[in-house]
Structures are given as C-alpha cells and as structure tokens.
Amino acid sequence: MIKLKNRRVISRLSRYKNALYRFRELGFERIYSDYLAEEVGVTSSQVRKDFSLFDMTGNKRAGYQISLLLEKLEQLFLKDRIQKVIIVGAGRLGSAFSHYRGFSREKIEIVAAFDIDPSKTSASRSVPVRPLSEMDDFIKSEGIELAILTVPERVAEDVYAKLVNAGIKGVLNFAPIPLKPTETCIVTTYCVELELETLIYFVNEGIGGLDAEDCD
Amino acid sequence: MIKLKNRRVISRLSRYKNALYRFRELGFERIYSDYLAEEVGVTSSQVRKDFSLFDMTGNKRAGYQISLLLEKLEQLFLKDRIQKVIIVGAGRLGSAFSHYRGFSREKIEIVAAFDIDPSKTSASRSVPVRPLSEMDDFIKSEGIELAILTVPERVAEDVYAKLVNAGIKGVLNFAPIPLKPTETCIVTTYCVELELETLIYFVNEGIGGLDAEDCD
Numbered sequence: 215m216i217k218l219k220n221r222r223v224i225s226r227l228s229r230y231k232n233a234l235y236r237f238r239e240l241g242f243e244r245i246y247s248d249y250l251a252e253e254v255g256v257t258s259s260q261v262r263k264d265f266s267l268f269d270m271t272g273n274k275r276a277g278y279q280i281s282l283l284l285e286k287l288e289q290l291f292l293k294d295r296i297q298k299v300i301i302v303g304a305g306r307l308g309s310a311f312s313h314y315r316g317f318s319r320e321k322i323e324i325v326a327a328f329d330i331d332p333s334k335t336s337a338s339r340s341v342p343v344r345p346l347s348e349m350d351d352f353i354k355s356e357g358i359e360l361a362i363l364t365v366p367e368r369v370a371e372d373v374y375a376k377l378v379n380a381g382i383k384g385v386l387n388f389a390p391i392p393l394k395p396t397e398t399c400i401v402t403t404y405c406v407e408l409e410l411e412t413l414i415y416f417v418n419e420g421i422g423g424l425d426a427e428d429c430d
Numbered sequence: 431m432i433k434l435k436n437r438r439v440i441s442r443l444s445r446y447k448n449a450l451y452r453f454r455e456l457g458f459e460r461i462y463s464d465y466l467a468e469e470v471g472v473t474s475s476q477v478r479k480d481f482s483l484f485d486m487t488g489n490k491r492a493g494y495q496i497s498l499l500l501e502k503l504e505q506l507f508l509k510d511r512i513q514k515v516i517i518v519g520a521g522r523l524g525s526a527f528s529h530y531r532g533f534s535r536e537k538i539e540i541v542a543a544f545d546i547d548p549s550k551t552s553a554s555r556s557v558p559v560r561p562l563s564e565m566d567d568f569i570k571s572e573g574i575e576l577a578i579l580t581v582p583e584r585v586a587e588d589v590y591a592k593l594v595n596a597g598i599k600g601v602l603n604f605a606p607i608p609l610k611p612t613e614t615c616i617v618t619t620y621c622v623e624l625e626l627e628t629l630i631y632f633v634n635e636g637i638g639g640l641d642a643e644d645c646d
Binding site: 221224225228229232233236252253254255290291292297299305306307309310311313314316317319320322359360362367383384385386390391392394395400402404405406407408409410411412413414415416417418 | 437440441444445448449452468469470471506507508513515521522523525526527529530532533535536538575576578583599600601602606607608610611616618620621622623624625626627628629630631632633634
C-alpha cells in the first residue's frame with residue numbers, strides 16, 4: 215500500500231473515485247484522463263500524474279480501465295470495511311448530517327449522536343441521540359475513532375478535549391474556532407462564513423470563470 | 431487595494447482576522463506573530479510573510495498593533511457593507527444555515543431561502559422561504575450575487591444553471607457533485623463525505639499530531 219502524506223492528493227483521489235462511480239453508473243468501462251479532469255476540475259496532466267502514483271498508466275487510444283482504477287482507489291480508502299462515526303451536537307447542523315444519505319455509499323455509518331440537552335435525546339430515531347454523559351463509554355466500548363463536531367462555539371474546546379481523551383483520532387469540526395491537533399488526533403475545521411468570505415473576496419475582485427478551489 | 435489571486439492566502443487572512451477579533455475581545459491591543467500563528471495553525475514566518483503583503487511589519491519587542499491589522503483586513507474583505515446571500519434548498523442543511531448565527535458578525539445577511547416544495551415555503555420565519563419560481567426575479571431585483579446551494583444532488587446542476595442565468599456570481603455548493611465554474615460565476619464545493627474520507631485516510635495511516643489542513 216502506498217502512503218501519501220499530502221492532503222490535497224488524497225482529496226483529489228477521493229474526487230476521482232466519486233467521479234469514476236458516476237461514469238460507471240452511466241455505463242462507461244474505460245475513461246480518458248481529460249474526461250475525468252473536466253469532471254473533477256483539474257488538468258488532465260494532473261490526473262495522469264496522480265494515477266502514476268499507483269503505477270496506473272492509461273492508453274492514448276483506449277484510456278484507463280475504470281474497474282482497475284476503482285479497485286486501487288477502494289483499497290486506498292479502505293472501502294472493504296465500514297467506518298463508524300459519531301456526531302456530537304444534535305442541533306440543526308448535526309441533525310442534517312444524521313439524515314444525510316451520502317455517507318452510506320462511502321461506507322461511512324453514523325452510529326450515534328450525542329447532545330447535552332435532554333430534550334434532544336431520543337433512542338427511536340434512525341440515528342439515536344444519546345446524552346453527552348454516555349459519550350466517553352460509548353467511544354471506548356465501540357472503538358469509535360471519528361467524530362463530527364457540531365456543537366456551539368463556546369463549548370467546542372471542552373467537547374473536543376473530551377473526544378481526544380476518549381480516544382477519538384479524527385475530528386471534522388464545524389464550530390467556527392480552530393481546534394488544535396494533538397499527538398493522537400487530527401482535526402479538519404470547516405467554517406462556512408470563512409468560505410463565504412473567501413468567495414465574496416473573489417466575486418468582488420471580479421475573478422470569474424475560475425473554480426475557487428483551483429485559484430492557488 | 432492589493433489584489434490577491436491565491437485562495438489559500440485569502441483563506442489565511444480571513445482566519446487571522448477572526449483570530450484577531452478574539453484576541454481583541456480578550457483585551458489584547460498588540461499581538462506577536464507566534465501567538466497568531468499558534469491560534470490559526472500556521473508558522474509564524476507564514477504570518478509575517480502574509481502581513482508583509484500589506485506592508486505591515488511587526489516589531490520584535492512589541493509585536494503588531496491589532497487595530498491596524500484589523501483595519502487593513504476589514505478593507506480587504508469589504509466589511510463596510512453587508513453582503514446579501516440566498517440559500518437554495520430549504521431542507522435540513524439549508525435550514526441549519528438559515529439559523530446560523532456566525533454570519534452576522536461577518537456582515538453576511540441571509541436574505542431569503544428558496545425551495546420547490548410548497549410545504550416548506552413560509553414568509554413568517556426569520557429567513558423567509560420562497561417558492562423556487564420566484565428566485566430569478568428576486569436575484570435580479572435585489573441584485574443578489576451570492577448563493578448557498580443545499581439542494582439534492584439530482585437537481586443541483588439544473589438549479590446551478592438557473593442561478594448563473596439569473597446573475598449569481600459566487601456559489602457555495604453542498605451538493606456532492608462538482609459544479610463547473612462559468613465565465614461569470616465561481617463555485618466552491620464542500621462535500622462532507624469527501625472530507626471525512628480524507629480524514630479517515632490519515633487516521634488509518636496513523637498520521638496523528640498534524641492539522642489535516644496543513645498536511646500539504
């Protein structure tokens with residue numbers, strides 16, 4: 215198994231994989247790098263370079279074989295097992311993620327949500343909402359490694375510390391403060407107002423026709 | 431006014447600004463680059479390099495003056511005016527953003543949401559939900575340039591085309607498909623399963639102690 219430390223490569227590979235699923239659903243068996251490049255919003259030379267990491271080379275006339283590419287990518291992303299994830303904070307955003315259907319096709323299962331507010335706890339939902347006091351035991355007994363953090367800003371650091379202490383190794387943080395990674399836990403923070411602000415900057419500067427993700 | 435085309439610089443400047451607000455709230459008047467670097471999760475030399483873009487130089491003994499930095503950053507991000515934004519798709523995620531309180535401090539105002547489902551339209555909410563059929567007129571008459579797209583995947587491309595035709599210049603897309611930027615419109619796509627998948631990759635590879643955002 216190759217090891218890649220670059221987050222942007224991994225993110226592109228994940229996007230290729232999802233695009234390849236779409237092409238396969240449409241009945242394609244082979245694909246040219248420029249089709250995939252256009253679908254994902256990168257250059258075709260980038261696609262070829264990324265695939266060469268796996269010793270995957272295309273054929274100018276016939277392109278790449280989709281099933282082989284997907285086999286390699288699924289190995290990389292460990293699609294042979296289900297990844298269990300908890301949500302912490304069962305407000306509107308947490309609830310939106312609890313009901314999101316895009317996880318199952320990625321073999322990601324939201325196994326529980328946690329909230330400090332007793333009025334939000336419920337065992338009867340598709341994703342049960344449990345009291346925050348049960349979180350530590352649950353993480354340990356179920357061996358959970360991943361959490362989506364959708365609590366308010368003022369409690370985010372405290373809850374994050376609880377998650378790390380319980381053994382969580384990766385956090386997707388939606389509270390609008392940066393949480394510092396620890397020796398044992400990685401954090402990715404998504405801050406919607408920051409993304410919007412960046413977009414506003416480029417709109418106001420009149421930089422159209424660019425994918426904002428590819429501006430750098 | 432300086433012009434920056436690099437999305438990652440803009441994103442860092444936005445994060446510095448938010449961190450500076452927090453330091454100011456705590457009573458700080460001056461700040462050292464290493465404090466700010468730690469708060470934002472970058473190196474202090476990166477902070478100094480970014481600030482030198484504005485001819486802002488710190489002082490080894492006294493650091494940077496927070497009010498001056500904020501003045502420059504607020505100019506850059508046009509904080510003298512309110513940015514009006516619409517939400518398209520009033521499901522759980524759209525509703526979460528409608529109620530999100532983090533926008534107002536960034537002078538971002540969600541002025542309306544739109545949905546095709548008549549059972550979701552309501553004029554009485556804090557953010558009114560209007561029928562999708564009124565969207566085109568609303569965008570044109572109100573001069574809206576920005577939209578948050580939270581519709582299901584299967585209609586995302588159609589709705590995106592409607593937004594571009596109506597004159598929208600920037601879209602924050604939460605549908606899990608890449609939407610192509612046009613001559614007049616920039617798109618940033620956020621795909622939660624992709625972010626989670628990238629996080630899972632790094633957790634499984636045992637790359638702890640790193641901010642996943644800084645792995646590249």
